[in-house]
Amino acid sequence: MQFVMHPKVLYAFHSIQRNLNHLKDNRSPMNKYRTTPIDIGKSDFKKIGYQLIDTIANFFDTIEDYPVTRGESPMQLQKILGNSGLPKKGKSSEEILERSTKLLLDHSLFNGHPKFMGYITSSPAPIGVLSDMLAAAVNQNAGAQILSPMATEIEKQTIKWLTEFIGVSPTYGGILVSGGNMANFTAFLAARTAKGSQNIKDYGLFANQSKLIAYCSKTTHTWVEKAAILFGHGSKSVRWIPTNTENKMDNEILSQTIKDDLANSYQPFMVIGTAGDVSTGVVDDLDKIASICKTYDLWFHIDGAYGAPAAIIPELKGMFEGIKEADSIALDPHKWLYAPLEAGCTLVRNPKHLTDTYSSHPEYYNFSKNEESQSLNFYEYGLQNSRGFRALKVWMALQQIGRQGYEKLIGEDIALSELLFELAKSHPELEAMTQNLSITTFRFIPTQGLPDNDKERESYLNTLNEKLLDKLQQGGEVFLSNAIINEHYCLRGCIVNFRTSKKDIEEIVEIVVREGIKTHHELQKEVQMNVK
Numbered sequence: 001m002q003f004v005m006h007p008k009v010l011y012a013f014h015s016i017q018r019n020l021n022h023l024k025d026n027r028s029p030m031n032k033y034r035t036t037p038i039d040i041g042k043s044d045f046k047k048i049g050y051q052l053i054d055t056i057a058n059f060f061d062t063i064e065d066y067p068v069t070r071g072e073s074p075m076q077l078q079k080i081l082g083n084s085g086l087p088k089k090g091k092s093s094e095e096i097l098e099r100s101t102k103l104l105l106d107h108s109l110f111n112g113h114p115k116f117m118g119y120i121t122s123s124p125a126p127i128g129v130l131s132d133m134l135a136a137a138v139n140q141n142a143g144a145q146i147l148s149p150m151a152t153e154i155e156k157q158t159i160k161w162l163t164e165f166i167g168v169s170p171t172y173g174g175i176l177v178s179g180g181n182m183a184n185f186t187a188f189l190a191a192r193t194a195k196g197s198q199n200i201k202d203y204g205l206f207a208n209q210s211k212l213i214a215y216c217s218k219t220t221h222t223w224v225e226k227a228a229i230l231f232g233h234g235s236k237s238v239r240w241i242p243t244n245t246e247n248k249m250d251n252e253i254l255s256q257t258i259k260d261d262l263a264n265s266y267q268p269f270m271v272i273g274t275a276g277d278v279s280t281g282v283v284d285d286l287d288k289i290a291s292i293c294k295t296y297d298l299w300f301h302i303d304g305a306y307g308a309p310a311a312i313i314p315e316l317k318g319m320f321e322g323i324k325e326a327d328s329i330a331l332d333p334h335k336w337l338y339a340p341l342e343a344g345c346t347l348v349r350n351p352k353h354l355t356d357t358y359s360s361h362p363e364y365y366n367f368s369k370n371e372e373s374q375s376l377n378f379y380e381y382g383l384q385n386s387r388g389f390r391a392l393k394v395w396m397a398l399q400q401i402g403r404q405g406y407e408k409l410i411g412e413d414i415a416l417s418e419l420l421f422e423l424a425k426s427h428p429e430l431e432a433m434t435q436n437l438s439i440t441t442f443r444f445i446p447t448q449g450l451p452d453n454d455k456e457r458e459s460y461l462n463t464l465n466e467k468l469l470d471k472l473q474q475g476g477e478v479f480l481s482n483a484i485i486n487e488h489y490c491l492r493g494c495i496v497n498f499r500t501s502k503k504d505i506e507e508i509v510e511i512v513v514r515e516g517i518k519t520h521h522e523l524q525k526e527v528q529m530n531v532k
């Protein structure tokens, strides 16, 4: 007969055994001084920490010699990474750090490379890299003032400096978020609370008798559609207004569309102007949009995720004049303020609209509101509850670089973009298309071997430039992206990169033409094969 132990007896037996093991094991919490597998002793921490700093310093110093990317496929990368399961036992931090550093330095795309000008992600300011380490070490929960006393004050000061930076009143309030999408979402929801039905918090969109409608130019970034879908409005609640010949929102059509919607019992609630559109960098006529918003009592939001920092350039003041009229503004320090990812920011003319939208007071929070203490709990300003200390890297960089330094950096990025445009314009095999802020678009046009028929020629050029971009993005010499301008497939360079210099721009032009010629020959062969 088999002996079966009662489960309760079995549990007690195991529990005694576990405790005895703990007593024998010097890593046990039963010992007076706990040692854990997670901590790293002071001297080891210093040793591997200094090693890491050495490696990063060398990386920054020689980043130009790295390929921008190795263009490896996910399959190749999975092979390198290996597919082992969750490690059962831990290993030394030194070994882990060494391998991680190697994996990342050997197999990443470097947006800090001087020839990276693809999407709008900047070269990270080195001070931001150090600041992220400091922020992680102190690990503030910047959701509540009591949990992050100095961090909250620093974030408040950062917000104030950012208002000064872009030239709006320092009475705007705001919050640091993860990036452009979140910055715009945060404002979208505040706009809805401010302009929708008073009952919207209780009954949601059903509280509104009429459908809420948002207006933006057809060039606006995809976040608008995402917001409309995610927040229950539906994509049909966005009116994508056509652009004029300058690629700015056509404000005549905007006014007419608002009138038509009112006549049809819709409820317009916000207009989104763009300060630096994602494809070509165009800034809408912000002051005209502001006055339309005043006429119809609409919330005026500006998506300045990319372009708003250019408001610091004295010669561009006129272009950004209307920014002062905005009810809310999105801007992204991880774009043109050179902060490492992630850092976005929402600014709101009347911060009460943020608390109206996001504040709640659960009984388990003892974050008492004492008016005199002026405490600000950032969880009441946005979507996040627990929050990291993103402001630190922005605050530190603003001090290191200063207003003058930023004016110089942003001004130089614009000048380099203009240089790219001029070089493309004067090159017989390139066609310069657009240049705004620090974005230039252009395309490769071979001098011979193109179809005679206009339609076929355009279609061939679109295919050719698309293939050329693929080649450039894989090749590792330069990283550009694309834009569609008047149905032409174009190459696009966006310079938010303090490492890029004149030499890089000149070399990029040579690389594009050299690779363009090769791609043209390959495509011609492909076309001939298909004809046969």
Ligand SMILES: Cc1ncc(COP(=O)(O)O)c(C=O)c1O
Binding pocket: 120, 178, 179, 180, 181, 182, 221, 223, 274, 276, 277, 278, 303, 304, 305, 306, 332, 344
């Ligand atoms: C104008 C604009 N708005 C919003 C975004 C989205 O920003 P993120 O990717 O940081 O969410 C971008 C990104 O390039 C942008 O250019």
